[in-house]
Amino acid sequence: MEQFAAMPLAGWQDTKETLHRFCQVVGKIRLACAVRRNHWWNAPFHVTGRGLTTRPMGQVDGNPIFTIDFDFLGHRLVVTTVDGREVSFGLPGGSVASFHRDTMRALDSLGVRVSLDQPHPFDLPDADRPFADDTEHAAYDPVMVTRYWQILSQVNLLLEEFAAGYSGKTSPVHHFWHTFDIACTRFSDRRIDQPPDADPVTREAYSREVISSGFWFGDPAFPEPAFYSYTAPEPEGLADEPLTPGAARWITQRGGHLAVLRYDDARAEADPRAAVLAFYDSAYRAGARLAGWDIARYACPGGVTDPQLGADQPGRVPR
Structure with missing residues (x-):
């Protein structure tokens, strides 16, 4: 299995647009049925x-406990309840409209009642077209979808490794269905008051000072896959800080930096994994230093917080 296989956006853009909307359908179900x-x-x-x-998810809303899984090896959507009942259907060949219909039918057949407040893309x-009316997006290349999941799996573990080095409040490594990226976020204790006109998603996501690290597969604003990091709110002078490796750079996006x-630049490194970890660390240290975080206090080498364990067994988990 090649580490960081080629994944040019142009090679699967139509499939990505369809899959992104499939994920948004399921994501909005998750949002409706999970504890906040x-x-x-x-x-x-x-x-x-x-x-x-x-x-x-479920239970608290009166629904049976259920899980929805994308199977990107068998290319099926699988809905399972805690008592072992299961309904699934194939992903290739369907539009967003048919996917939405089949997903809601699967839930209904299992006794799961879900009402989506905004059944359209985010x-x-x-964004103004309901999922049920989208027959335009129907491309699905199984080879590229499997590769997307394989790369996602590699980055997932890489971000887990990076997350291990910080003992403060840290998000899970998770894949956002609205922006189609995978990320892990470190938090400080500093509360951030958002402007009155900030939308509810932003207000909650950035109610504390954060440094977020992640990966996305490309979009119209940056049409190629890339690893990224940002500090919010952005401290003055951040874009003047050096980054590692030399191919990394600061770009302007949405009024910040x-x-x-770039994914292809990471692939070209002698040790791509080490290069990406060095990149995340350099971007974190730049933001943390300028924002006044106590870097030494929250350092957690090898995922170990106890100094004696760290000295005795660096990088190892005691058995």
Whole structure:
């Protein structure tokens, strides 16, 4: 299995647009049926050994406990209840409209009642078109979808490794269905008062000072896959800070600065994994230093917080 296989956006853009909307359908079900967590941690998907999962949900809303999984090896959507009942259907060949219909039928057949407040895409060009009316997006290349999941799995573990180095409040490594990226976020204790006109998603996501690290597969604003990091709110002078490796750079996006390492530049490094970890660390240290974080206090080498364990068994888990 090649590490960081080629994944040019142009090679699967139509499939990505369809899959993104499939994920948004399921994501909005997750949002409707899961207990709310701080910073929207309840909403994203998690990577599994075959694809993506919503994790179990229901119960608190009167529904049976159920899980929705994308199987990107068998290319099926699988809905399972806690008592072992299961309904699934194939992903290739269907439109967003048929996917929405089949998903809601699967839930109904299992006794799950879900009403979506906004059954249409979030922050996409066709945000005003209901899922049920979208027969335009129907491309699905199984080879590229499997590759997307394989790369996502590699980045997932890389972000887990990076997350291990920080002992402060840290989000799970999770895949956001609205922006189609995978990320892990470090938090400080500093509260951030958002402007009155900030939308509810932003207000909750950035109610504390954060440094977020992640990866996305490309979009119209940056049409290629890339690793990224940002600090919010952005401290003055951030874009003047050096980044590692040399191919990494700061770009301007949405009025701020984003540290970016192009996926193809990472692939070209002698040790791509080490290069990406160095990139995340350099961007974190730049933001943390300028924002006044106590870097030494929250350092957690090898995922170990106890100094004696760290000295005795660096990088190892005691048995």
